[in-house]
Amino acid sequence: MNSIAIVGAGLGGLACARVLQLHGVDVTVFEQEASAGARPQGGTLDMHGDTGQVALRTAKLYDEFRELARPEGQQMRALDPRTGEVVIDETPEGDFRPEIDRGQLREILLGSLSPGTVRWGSPVADVSRTGDGARLTFADGAAHDFDLVVGADGAWSRVRRTLTGVRPVYSGVTFVEFGLDDADRRHPALAARTGRGTMMTKAGGQAIVAQRTSSGHIRCYATFYAPEDWAAGLDFADAAAVRAHLLERYAGWHPDVLAYVREHDGGFAHRPLHVLPVPHAWTTTPGLTLLGDAAHLMPPLGVGANLAMLDGTELATALATASSVEEAVRVYETDMLPRSIETAKACASGLHDLLSDDLGSMAA
Known part of the structure; x- marks a missing residue:
């Protein structure tokens, strides 16, 4: 059985662990925070039908999501800053992108995992290559080798430092x-x-x-x-x-x-x-890969969590079905990298729209 470690207990890493466990694959998630409640988990997320909701269906957690989702949260209003008047008030028909609190979504994912999957209070001090695998060295000096280390550790990813060395700007x-x-x-x-x-x-x-x-x-x-x-x-x-x-x-x-x-x-x-610079890409490397913000940090315009969860579930599916870990990572990165590059370009444009004077371009 291949040994798989995920660094980071955010939405993408947890979604990856969930789908791996559905396929009977052993996985451990290492998280530097002391507990699930160590800090607030941010605001609300809109789950997109072609990304986040696909991931939730793959993880067999869609029904749990729908119990907490708020379709009414799709309402978008624009105010004229000089008069305070509402100039746009739109609620899309249907529930293509219902909202859910980030903390609630994380609780759904955490609750779906086997007890002990997440090792809280496990900050990673170093990530290194070991032949066809990778080694995690922790702040307490302990070190463990894995066939694959997945960097789901966000904007300032330690795993990324080893894989690409690229840092956010x-x-x-x-x-x-x-x-x-x-x-x-x-x-x-x-x-x-x-x-x-x-x-x-x-x-x-x-x-x-x-x-x-x-x-x-x-x-x-x-x-x-x-x-x-x-x-x-x-x-x-x-x-x-x-x-x-x-x-x-x-x-x-x-x-x-x-x-x-x-x-x-x-x-x-x-x-x-x-x-992260666009494009941020790399050659498939034995023992290491990235997902979510570690792979494609973008402006927070409603796509990051969706992509992270899709990354995680697609990687897990590939690992459960491919002939080898290296082949699974290659399949995953072949789809993920072009998708993330195009989305990052769109987000860069969306950030400009967010701060334009056109109230009709509500990019948030």
Whole structure:
């Protein structure tokens, strides 16, 4: 039996492990975080019919997904930043891209795995080649060899460092994240303005995006072009200072729009957008491969989680059915790499659309 290790317990890595176990393949997932609840799992995701939903069907978890999915979350609103008026309000017919909280989706995947599959608190210190396989060395000094190590370890992947050596670069765009808790009760005007799904308003290379989650929280992002060092001297632990900076940056926008910034609960988080160069590709290498953000880090425009899960389930299916690990990886990468390159090009264009003055191009 081939030994397979997945580094990273994100959606792509867990989807890969799930399908491997469905085929009776032994797999271990190594995750540096101490537990599943070690940190918040982000906001809401729209599951696409041709990627994320395909992966969920392959993983035999589609019904569990549908029990929690929110088709109403597909609603998209655009506000005029100068007047605060709703200029676009659209909800697609059917449920091609129903929303689900990232944390809920991760819980579905974790709950589908055999006990002990995920080794929490296992940070990888080094990844090295060993003939036709690979070795993982952990922070505690322990080392284990595997026939295949799958890098599902995100933007700053250690597995990628060994396979390609390529590192993400700053995109020129930054997000500042904040939010509204118990929005329908505590912020009813903003909740009504947001609607049931996503609200966007933008002008002059700047945008504010707000997205509902299932818990009544609204996750917000101030998005703008900025040099990489734009926040030098700005203390993100000082919420009042960050709020004042954003209100000055968005000066001239309607008070009803700026209320998202003024009324937010808690602090702000700085999230500069990094991307991998396009194309990011490699020659099939024995013992190593990548999926998700480790393989194709793109702007967060609704495709990353979908692609990561499709990557994971396609890789697992290939590993379960091909004549050898190397052949399985070759089959997987032959499909995954061209797909990711084309999607990354589209996302680069979508990021430009997100910050254009055209309210009709709602790329988020």
